[in-house]
Amino acid sequence: MSSFDTDVPVLLLRLDTNPFHHGTLGAVRSLGRAGIEVHAVVASARGPVGRSRYLHRMYELPPGPVAHGPLLDFLRTVSEGIGRPAVLIPLDDRGAIAAARLAGRLLGRYLLPAQPADLPERLADKAELALLCRELGLPHPATAVPADAQQAADAAEELGLPLVAKWSRPWLLPPSAGLRSTTLVRTRDDARRLYGLTERAGSALLLQRRLAGGPDTDWFFHGCFTRGGACLIGGSGRKERAWPRGTGLTAVGRWLPNPQVERAALRLAGHLDYRGILDLDFRRDAHGRYHLLDFNPRPGAQFRLFTDPSSGLDVVRALHLDLTGRTVPFARGAPGRLFRAENYALLSAVATAFAERPAARPPGTARARRQGVERAWFAADDPLPFLAMTGSWLHSGLRKGAHRGRTTPPDSAALPSRPEPAQPLGAPQRP
Template sequence: MSSFDTDVPVLLLRLDPGSPGHGTLDAVRSLGRAGIEVHAAVASARGPVRRSRYLHRRYGLPAGPMAHAPLLDLLRDISEGLGRPAVLLPLDDRGAIAAARLAGPLLGRYLLPAQPAGRPERLADKAELALLCREMYLPHPATVLPTCAQQAADAADELGLPLVAKWSRPWLLPPSTGLRSTTLVRTRDDARRLYELTERAGSPLLLQRRLAGGPDSDRVFHGCFARDGVFLTGGADRTRRARPLPTGLLALGRRLPHPQVEQAALRLAGHLGHHGILGLDFRRDAHGRYHLLGLRTHPGARFRLVTDPASGLDVVRALHLDLTGRTEPLARSAPGRRFRAGTHAALPAGPATALAGLPGAEQGGAPPTIRCRSSP
C-alpha cells in the first residue's frame, strides 16, 4: 500500500445546517488514523465530531444559507492559516456544488478532483438524474414532471398510489418550510397540494412510481475514481435496517458484493469520466432489476462499510492518495463487513426500506419513462 502524504492536510466541508452524522465522524476518524491532519468547516456545532481526538481544528460557519462569495473568503482565510495546500473534501451536496464552482479561485490552495464546475449540481438534481438514466438505458422509476397542479393529480392515476414525490434540488429547500426532500403521496389531492408548494420549495416537483422494496432490495455503491473514471476502490453494501422507516438513516448494514450493481456503477462512472468519490443508491423492482434512485459526489454516511480489510483503504483515503499523486492499486473490500449506527440499530425497525436510496442497473432494455409535461 502507498504511504499517505501526511504533509497535506484535509479540510472537510459540510454546509448543511443539520447536526453532522456518523459519516462526518467516520471521515475524521479514517483520515486521522492514517496520520493526516484533519480540519472541518461545518455549519453545526452539535454532534460528536468536534470532540473527536482526530480533529485538529473546527471552523464554524454562519447560520443559514451561505453565498459563494463569503464562503470563498472563508476558505481563503482557512488556507492562509494552514500555510500549505490541503485536500478539500465536501460531505454534502451543498458543499460539493460550492467546491466545484469555486475550484478556479481556490487553485493552488486546495486539491480537488478535476471535473466540470456544474457536474455535482447536475448529478444531485433528481430531474437530471432521470434524464441521465434514460440516456444510458439504466433502470429508473417512471417519472413525471408536472407543470400544473392538475397534472400532478393526474400523475397519481397514471403512476399509481402511493407514489413518491421528490423535489428536484432538495438542497434548496428552505428549512422554514418544513418540506422534506422525499414524500410518500397517498391521494390525488396530496399530489395537487404538494405541487402548489413548488415556489416555496425552490425547485421543480417530480412524481415517481414507487418501488415497494422489502428485505434485501436496497443496495448502495461507494467508489472512488481517478481521472477518466478509472476505478480505484469501492463496492456495494446492503441495507438491513433503517431508522425511521421508510426513509430513515441506515441503522444496520453489511458489505456484500453485487455484480449487477457494481457493473452499473462502473459503467456510469466511465460514461461520465468521473473523477473523485461517487455514491449510488439502488432498489430492486419486482422483476429483479435494480433502479438507480440517487447519486452523490461526496462520501455517504456509511462509506466505511466498503473498506479493504488488508490495507484499510476506503473512498476518503483513496481520494487523498489520488489527489496527492500517490499511486494506489485497485482494492476491493471483502464481503461480510458490518455497520451499526449506535442506538439506531437497537430500536425495532423491521425490514429496511429507503425511498431515497436504491439497487444497481441492468444494461439494455427499454429506456426509463420520463415525462416533462407542458401546460394545457
C-alpha cells in the first residue's frame, strides 16, 4: 500500500442541510484512520459527524443559501485557518458543482481533479444526462421536456401513466417552495399543474417513462477516476433495502459484480475523460437492460462498501493519493460484502415486516457474513457518532410522533389532491 502524504490535509465540503449524512462520517473516518488531518464544512455543526474522533475541525456555513461568491470567500478563509493546501472533496451535488466552478480561483489553496468547470453541473443536470445517454447509446428511460402545460399533458399520455416527473436541476429548488425533486404523476392534470410550477422550481420539468421496480432491479456504481478516464478503484452493487421502503436511499446494499453496469460506467467515464469520484444509479428493465438514471459527481453515501479488505483503499483515499502524486495500488474486490445504514435499515425492516410476508434470505448472505459488513454509524474505535445519532433519532421520532398524533385528522387516508411524491431517481418505486 502506498503511503499517504499526511502533510496534505483534506477539506470535506457539504452544502446540503441534512446533519445525518452517513457518507460524510464515512469520509471522515476513512481519511482520519489513514493519518490524514480532516476538516469539514457543513451547513449545521450540531450533527453526529462532529463527534468523530477523526475530525480535526468543523466549519459551519452561514445560514441560508450560499452563492458562489460568498462561498469562495468562505473557502479562502477556511484555507487560511488550515494553513496549507488541502485536498477538497465535495460530498453533495451542490458542493461538487460549486467546487468545479470555483476551482480556478482556488489554485494554490486546494487540490481538485483537473476537469472542465461546467462538467459536474452538466452531469448532475437530468436533462443533460438524458442527451448524453442518447449520444452514447446508453439505455435511459424515455424522457420528454415539455415547452408548455399542454405539451406536458400530451407527453404524459404518450409516455404512459403513471410516470416520473423531475426537475432537471434539483439543487436549485428553493427550500421554501415545498417542491420535491421527483414526483409520481398519475393524470394529465397532474402534469399540467407541475409544469405551472416551473418558474418557482428554477429549472425545466422532465417527464420520464416509469420503469417498474422490484427485487434485483436497482443497482449502483461507485468509482474514482484519473487521467483518460482510468479507473483507480470501483465496483457495482445492488440495493437490497431502501428507506422510505421501496423508495429513497440505500439502507442496505451489497457489493455484487455486474458486467453490464461496470461496462457502462467505464465507457461513460472514458468518453468524458472524467476525473474524480462518481456515483451512478441504474435500474434494470423487464428486458434485462440497465438504464442510467442518475449521475452524482461526488462520493455516494455508501461508498465505503467498496473498500479493499486488505489495504482499506476506497474512493476518497484513492483520490487523495492521486491528487498528491502518490501511486494508487491495485484494489482487490470483496463481492458479497454488505453496507448497512443502521437507522434506515431498521425502519425499512420494520415497515417491510408489517407490509409483507417474511422474505427468503437473500442469496449471498453467508458470503456477505464472511466478507464482513460495513456499518454507516457504529465503529468500535469511534463510538460517539453512533450514540449521538441514536439519541437524536429517538428524540426526533418521539417529537414527530407526538406532533402527528395531535394534528393528523381521522380521514387522513383519503386520496391526495395533488401529485403523489415519488423517490429519488434510481430507487425502486411503489407499484
